Amino acid sequence: MLTYLPTDSTYGHEIAAWKVEFTQDVQDYTRQSYRHHLWDFEEVAEENGWARIGVVMDNLSPAESSTDQRYYGYNTARWAQGASNAEAIEEALNEAADGDGWAYGPGDTYVFDAGNPVIAAVVESLEGALSSYGYLNEERASELEDGENHPDDYTCHAGPDCGCYVQTHDHAEIFADAVDSGEIEADADEWHCLYCQEDRKITAADRKVMARIFARKWHEEIQAAGQMTVFMFVSE
Ligand SMILES: [Zn+2]
Ligand SMILES: [Zn+2]
Numbered sequence: 001m002l003t004y005l006p007t008d009s010t011y012g013h014e015i016a017a018w019k020v021e022f023t024q025d026v027q028d029y030t031r032q033s034y035r036h037h038l039w040d041f042e043e044v045a046e047e048n049g050w051a052r053i054g055v056v057m058d059n060l061s062p063a064e065s066s067t068d069q070r071y072y073g074y075n076t077a078r079w080a081q082g083a084s085n086a087e088a089i090e091e092a093l094n095e096a097a098d099g100d101g102w103a104y105g106p107g108d109t110y111v112f113d114a115g116n117p118v119i120a121a122v123v124e125s126l127e128g129a130l131s132s133y134g135y136l137n138e139e140r141a142s143e144l145e146d147g148e149n150h151p152d153d154y155t156c157h158a159g160p161d162c163g164c165y166v167q168t169h170d171h172a173e174i175f176a177d178a179v180d181s182g183e184i185e186a187d188a189d190e191w192h193c194l195y196c197q198e199d200r201k202i203t204a205a206d207r208k209v210m211a212r213i214f215a216r217k218w219h220e221e222i223q224a225a226g227q228m229t230v231f232m233f234v235s236e
Pocket of ligand 2: 193197
């Protein structure tokens with residue numbers, strides 16, 4: 001077991017000798033990682049009054065939330081997995097110790113009070129679920145991914161297999177509705193599909209649909225007018 005006794009030889013003054021013990025994960029991690037050499041495990045342990053500090057691990061590296069950072073080669077599914085895991089980790093840690101006993105670690109990772117058996121047990125079960133399955137809440141991951149892929153009703157970043165309305169919309173149906181509502185007028189040559197975000201030529205087949213709809217509307221108007229005539233005749 002490694003015990004770290006910080007001294008400050010650079011400035012020649014004494015700092016409080018806080019004895020911090022690292023868990024094996026932290027020891028392995030600080031040995032391997034070049035990324036977090038500036039991140040100070042001892043300092044955070046001391047600030048929080050922890051005698052032993054651990055890091056929440058996802059397989060062989062710290063579990064990351066990646067909620068704020070969009071890295072190069074951004075992958076929505078991977079981001080949603082990390083973000084949903086982060087929510088579940090924070091929730092579990094908060095429940096274990098009333099919001100105490102953990103802190104944000106290097107990057108978007110989590111460190112915890114490894115001397116607290118309740119928190120240590122919760123972390124162990126989180127790590128077990130992460131290493132065996134990779135998801136702590138898969139439903140939430142899909143929800144986040146879905147939201148990220150559909151920033152509004154007319155956009156889908158998920159691709160043709162998505163199954164959402166943007167990918168599966170029926171032009172004949174949208175066209176007929178737009179003619180019926182008067183959005184597309186009788187003399188139009190083209191119409192705009194908001195889902196494809198493109199102008200579409202009105203074809204001969206579309207013309208037939210238009211003719212049928214206008215005929216029906218005209219018929220309805222005549223009927224309404226006819227009823228009005230009858231009404232006026234009756235009331236005279
Ligand atoms: Zn979609
Ligand atoms: Zn379309």
